[in-house]
Amino acid sequence: MLDRSLAAIRGTGHRVVNGVWRLGFASRFFLAVLLHSGISFRRFQLTIKEIYFSGVLSLIIILVSGLFVGMVLGLQGYETLQKYGSESALGTLVALSLVRELGPVLAALLFASRAGSAITAEIGLMKATEQITAMEMMAVDPIARVIAPRFWAGVISMPLLAAMFSAIGVFGGYLVGVVMIGVDEGQFWSQMQSAVDFRLDVMNGVIKSCVFGVAVTAIALFEGYDAPPTAEGVSHATTRTVVTSSLAVLALDFLLTAFMFRGI
Amino acid sequence: MERTTLDLWVGLFVVAGLAAILVLAMKVGNLSTFNMSESYTLQADFDNIGGLKSRSPVKSAGVVVGRVTAITFDNKTFRAQVSMVIDKRYQFPKDTFAKILTAGLLGEQYVGLDPGGDEQVLKGGDQITKTQSAVVLENLISSFLYSKAAEGDAKK
Amino acid sequence: MPTENLVEIRDLNFTYDVRPVLQGINMDIPRGKVVAIMGLSGCGKTTLLRLIGGQLKPSQGTVKVTGQTISALDQQQLYRMRRRMGMLFQFGALFTDMSVFDNVAFQMREHTDLPEALIRDLVLLKLEAVGLRGAHDLMPTSLSGGMARRVALARAIALDPMLMMYDEPFAGLDTISLGVIGNLIRHLNDALGATSIVVTHDVQESMKIVDYIYFMSGGKVIAQGSPDEIRALDSGFVHQFVHGEIDGPMPFHYPGASYAADLALEPAHA
Known part of the structure; x- marks a missing residue:
């Protein structure tokens, strides 16, 4: 009995110490990525290649999801708004929810599962097959050559993807609300335009998605870099990337929203 | 390369x-729809601004002509000072009336400008002197109840 | 100075967590020679290579390459040192997202400002040396194990290193590839004027090409000498190893409780 509770306490302590240790390593890793970012801009070709893999290849899923989310918003928003006789506010509802929240958040969640997991698996496998070690032995810093360009590619891609998500989502809302249901087109756009503020809503959405881009890419890269060099280790790391970065996006979203839209 | x-x-x-x-x-x-570079600023003092917020629209005849930029409280007059920017394309006479109105029954509040008949127009930094405060629902209801009560008293 | 030692290892100890991996290693790798480090799997050979390459730091003792203590170098100095080293990893460790050509060109592009036309000539020259010039636009995934290792070899010699390190170059190869790699190691060493360290457990193949052999067991050097001297040793572990005998000083069974105890035929703590 005593043995078992002692073991439980020891296990908990071990996990806590391990967690703090990992967090410290992650912070040092993140700092190293920032410090070794020079090459990702001096040789921008490296970053462009990674933008292709994480940004361009995520386009389809982002655009299709954005369209459907916008259409659902149009449908649901109309159902609710017409009860109060304010269908004309449909444009406002669709645009504000997309630009402020759903665009950045959903795009980041999709990005985490599409590009984040791929980054983790790739880095993990490069480590498992000694490619990272080989690079170090060739006197090339893998943080600068492999990690940093992927990081900046993610940070650049994320706001662009989120903006496309929001834009196509508004179009989806327009399709359902105006074309299908028949809400007045002029009111749809004008109410939207008078309610959506460029600096307050659009720019804050862009800032949010930049922060999400940093979080998701950094987590994905770290999980890959820290993964045990085995098939099992890489697969666990990939799962952890999706789970951790999704949670991080949602938690950060709450913090940023509280910070940005406080008292307005 | x-x-x-x-x-x-x-x-x-x-x-x-x-x-x-x-x-x-x-x-x-x-x-x-709104370009900050071509605009001018007007001031107006209100007894009560109700639910008016910074960035609320300024409308005249239903057309958005500007936006509220700042709301402050004047410690001497105990009134609310509202600053707004107006699009340069729109000019208003000196004796323009500024009201705080509500869009629909429960809609957002905005500043409505009713142009007067003065020859001179308002310029940047000018003060609108004639204002009407927001209708506060509680005050409206209580005054209605008081008048009803007074009627009842009179009937006795 | 042909007899000078390129690598000198003195009293080297390395402990992983609490497990001692290397204990009191002394080695000299003379310039221009091909030296083999032999031993069973897990005896610390690969660790030794990593210590020479500066990827690990010794717990005690020193590793000197061209007279410089590796563990005392800072990152920049270490990277400068590594540019003059080439390493062939056990499974090649080719960059899977680049073609064969780009793999070989990798170091030239990273470390030099050579024009692309010259890089092309150099890459084809290196690939020609390992007999794979025709494969330059293939991706590493479409190469066989032996070909991948030859490409990795071409990549390792891209900047004409003074020290070549081979980690198990013969592991998992068919007999023809085996001979090809063995020959390449010897010829490249002599053609480049380099010095080579071959970590291997393949006795027969490496005996043919090396100048000197260190035998390791349990983290210690237990025998050394030229291939002929090693072959002449007729007793003990080295004999068992060289001639591939199943039982000898190195027991067939991993240490454990007696077989009978494991089958519960007798009490474990009798």
């Missing part, structure tokens, strides 16, 4: 992303 098809895709991606931000700014947002 040579150009590759990959560069083309990434280029298209970046253009599409920036275009999306532009669409959000112009078509979804209000960047196109």
Whole structure:
């Protein structure tokens, strides 16, 4: 009995110490990525290649999801708004929810599962097959050559993807609300335009998605870099990337929203 | 270093992303309808601004002509000072009336400008002297109840 | 100075967590020679290579390459040192997202400002040396194990290193590839004027090409000498190892409780 509770306490302590240790390593890793970012801009070709893999290849899923989310918003928003006789506010509802929240958040969640997991698996496998070690032995810093360009590619891609998500989502809302249901087109756009503020809503959405881009890419890269060099280790790391970065996006979203839209 | 098809895709991606931000700014947002560079500022004091907020619209005859930029409380007169920017294209006479109105029964509040008949127009930094405060629902109800009560008393 | 030692290892100890991996290693790798480090799997050979390459730091003792203590170098100095080293990893460790050509060109592009035309000539020259010039536009995934290792070899010699390190170059190869790699190691060493360290457990193949052999067991050097001297040793572990005998000083069974105890035929703590 005593043995078992002692073991439980020891296990908990071990996990806590391990967690703090990992967090410290992650912070040092993140700092190293920032410090070794020079090459990702001096040789921008490296970053462009990674933008292709994480940004361009995520386009389809982002655009299709954005369209459907916008259409659902149009449908649901109309159902609710017409009860109060304010269908004309449909444009406002669709645009504000997309630009402020759903665009950045959903795009980041999709990005985490599409590009984040791929980054983790790739880095993990490069480590498992000694490619990272080989690079170090060739006197090339893998943080600068492999990690940093992927990081900046993610940070650049994320706001662009989120903006496309929001834009196509508004179009989806327009399709359902105006074309299908028949809400007045002029009111749809004008109410939207008078309610959506460029600096307050659009720019804050862009800032949010930049922060999400940093979080998701950094987590994905770290999980890959820290993964045990085995098939099992890489697969666990990939799962952890999706789970951790999704949670991080949602938690950060709450913090940023509280910070940005406080008292307005 | 040579150009590759990959560069083309990434280029298209970046253009599409920036275009999306532009669409959000112009078509979804209000960047196109209101240009801060061509505007002038007006002031107005109100006894009560109700639910008016910074960035609320300023309308005249139902047309958005400007936006509220700041709301402060004057410690000497105990009134609310509202600053607003008005589009340069629109000019208003000196004796314009500023009211705080509500869009619909439960809609957002805005500043309504009723132009007067003065020859001179308001310029940047001018003060609108004639104002009407927001209708506060509680005050309306209580005054209604008092008048009813007074009627009842009179009947006795 | 042909007899000078390129690598000198003195009293080297390395402990992983609490497990001692290397204990009191002394080695000299003379310039221009091909030296083999032999031993069973897990005896610390690969660790030794990593210590020479500066990827690990010794717990005690020193590793000197061209007279410089590796563990005392800072990152920049270490990277400068590594540019003059080449390492062939056990499974090649080719960059899977680049073609064979780009793999070989990798170091030239990273470390030099050579024009692309010259890089092309150099890469084809290196690939020609390993007999794979025709494969330059293939991706590493479409190469066989032996070909991948030859490409990795071409990549390792891209900047004409003074020290070549081979980690198990013969592991998992068919007999023809085996001979090809063995020959390449010897010829490249002599053609480049380099010095080579071959970590291996393949006795027969490496005996043919090396100048000197260190035998390791349990983290210690237990025998050394030229291939002929090693072959002449007729007793003990080295004899068992060289001639591939199943039982000898190195027991067939991993240490454990007696077989009978494991089958519960007798009490474990009798």
